[in-house]
Amino acid sequence: MMDIGEVAERSGVLPSTLRYYEEVGLIRSISRHGLRRQFDADVLLKLSLIELGKAAGFSLAEIAGMFGKDGRPNIPRDQLHAKADDLQRQMLDLRMLRDALRHVAECPAPSHLECPTFRKLLKAATRRRLTRPASGTGRRGSSRLVE
Amino acid sequence: MMDIGEVAERSGVLPSTLRYYEEVGLIRSISRHGLRRQFDADVLLKLSLIELGKAAGFSLAEIAGMFGKDGRPNIPRDQLHAKADDLQRQMLDLRMLRDALRHVAECPAPSHLECPTFRKLLKAATRRRLTRPASGTGRRGSSRLVE
DNA sequence: GCTTGACCTCAAGTTGACTTGAAGTCGTAG
DNA sequence: CTACGACTTCAAGTCAACTTGAGGTCAAGC
Numbered sequence A, B: 001m002m003d004i005g006e007v008a009e010r011s012g013v014l015p016s017t018l019r020y021y022e023e024v025g026l027i028r029s030i031s032r033h034g035l036r037r038q039f040d041a042d043v044l045l046k047l048s049l050i051e052l053g054k055a056a057g058f059s060l061a062e063i064a065g066m067f068g069k070d071g072r073p074n075i076p077r078d079q080l081h082a083k084a085d086d087l088q089r090q091m092l093d094l095r096m097l098r099d100a101l102r103h104v105a106e107c108p109a110p111s112h113l114e115c116p117t118f119r120k121l122l123k124a125a126t127r128r129r130l131t132r133p134a135s136g137t138g139r140r141g142s143s144r145l146v147e
Numbered sequence C: 001g002c003t004t005g006a007c008c009t010c011a012a013g014t015t016g017a018c019t020t021g022a023a024g025t026c027g028t029a030g
Numbered sequence D: 001c002t003a004c005g006a007c008t009t010c011a012a013g014t015c016a017a018c019t020t021g022a023g024g025t026c027a028a029g030c
Helices: A004-011 A015-023 A042-055 A060-066 A077-106 A116-131 B004-011 B015-023 B042-055 B060-066 B077-106 B116-131
Strands: A031-033 A036-039 B031-033 B036-039
Touching: A004 A015, A004 A036, A004 A042, A042 A060, A042 B077, A042 B116, A077 A116, A077 B042, A077 B077, A116 B042, B004 B015, B004 B036, B004 B042, B042 B060, B077 B116
Parallel strands: none
Antiparallel strands: A031 A036, B031 B036
């Protein structure tokens, strides 16, 4: 049992953010001590997961979707695999951009938009972009991520 | 020379967005035909690059920083390499999350927060997270990305 | 018993990246 | 030559993800 300040200190997440996360249903406080929220140590793991998800470019809504409705991660395997595949694709994008950047750093051409290697990189990227499924869940209507 | 509708159609970027990008200095129209902006075919390449950067999780400000002030990519090599290394790190984050997801999809443990493999993945992620340099340029004060 | 400081709620403000709307301007096809 | 449709500007709205502020509560130490 920790109160919000301790969770904040241990996780590096601001109290205001923790309250916000609770408000939208991403985390849960287990009880109150007077007015004060009491958190289980579990919440620290969950916050790690949330941070990780954010770093990977997921919205809070998407992250919420990765835990089950009841808070424990519990979703169909194929959905998880689909997410994992999304990540895979995103990694490829990243690699492309990285290569493009590295190339720009080394290429002696006067303007990179004129360098054939660079154009080829971009072309490849564009091609990938067009053949991809265009993610987006389209949820709308409530401010709570989890009901 | 294309007007905005054609650029929109060819790039998949909405006219309003193109105007916005021009407003903040990310792209340039080369002239006007009456009131209408005329774009060089070059802009399509640039938009690819912008889309790629966005997909990789960069803000428009960061993307703007990758082209030189004058629109042509022209920045110190080591800065570019630094960006590339950022990307590398981001890819590792992504891979971690992907592995975590895949694990969750296969792991038979009743609650994943109790599965040791899962906890180990998270711990590793958290460790990386703490040792990383905390990116962010901290620019402030103007709505134009490029002046 | 009182002060202090960490917490509370609720409303409003902020930032980035756009989108939408109203009102106006053109060039071209009929 | 006029009507149409594709453009224009500018202000305001939207959405996510928070942060800030005002005003209030409470338990623990002195």
